[in-house]
Amino acid sequence: xxxxxxxxxxxxxxxxxxxxxxxxxxxxxxxxxxxxxxxxxxxxxxxxxxxxxxxxxxxxxxxxxxxxxxxxxxxxxxxxxxxxxxxxxxxxxxxxxxxxxxxxxxxxxxxxxxxxxxxxxxxxxxxxxxxxxxxxxxxxx
Numbered sequence: 001x002x003x004x005x006x007x008x009x010x011x012x013x014x015x016x017x018x019x020x021x022x023x024x025x026x027x028x029x030x031x032x033x034x035x036x037x038x039x040x041x042x043x044x045x046x047x048x049x050x051x052x053x054x055x056x057x058x059x060x061x062x063x064x065x066x067x068x069x070x071x072x073x074x075x076x077x078x079x080x081x082x083x084x085x086x087x088x089x090x091x092x093x094x095x096x097x098x099x100x101x102x103x104x105x106x107x108x109x110x111x112x113x114x115x116x117x118x119x120x121x122x123x124x125x126x127x128x129x130x131x132x133x134x135x136x137x138x139x140x141x
Contacts, residue, residue: 037073044102
């Protein structure tokens with residue numbers, strides 16, 4: 001169970017009444033969606049950043065950009081529980097934006113200021129650097 005996202009953090013993204021209506025006031029549903037969001041983010045961030053330090057931070061020690069993306073992903077999963085066919089376009093866009101951001105961070109196109117990096121040895125071990133070439137062709141002149 002992730003403690004990275006607090007229930008009060010949702011106030012900036014969704015009204016409490018809407019959140020309670022979607023989850024039927026069951027905080028366990030919110031925690032499940034938070035855990036899924038954190039697990040999804042770990043897939044992208046773990047190759048470069050120390051996810052254990054990132055997602056165990058609490059209070060003001062949390063990176064606000066990572067927190068915002070985690071909340072967007074969690075809220076998307078919460079909305080999908082209610083009625084996935086009538087999903088708000090705003091929620092869909094915010095989720096897509098969060099995933100695009102995560103992909104850019106994983107591809108090292110974007111660097112997140114303030115996040116703890118993994119050691120160089122660990123990053124090298126997790127790297128998927130692969131050298132490939134075309135198959136050999138024989139040309140006769």
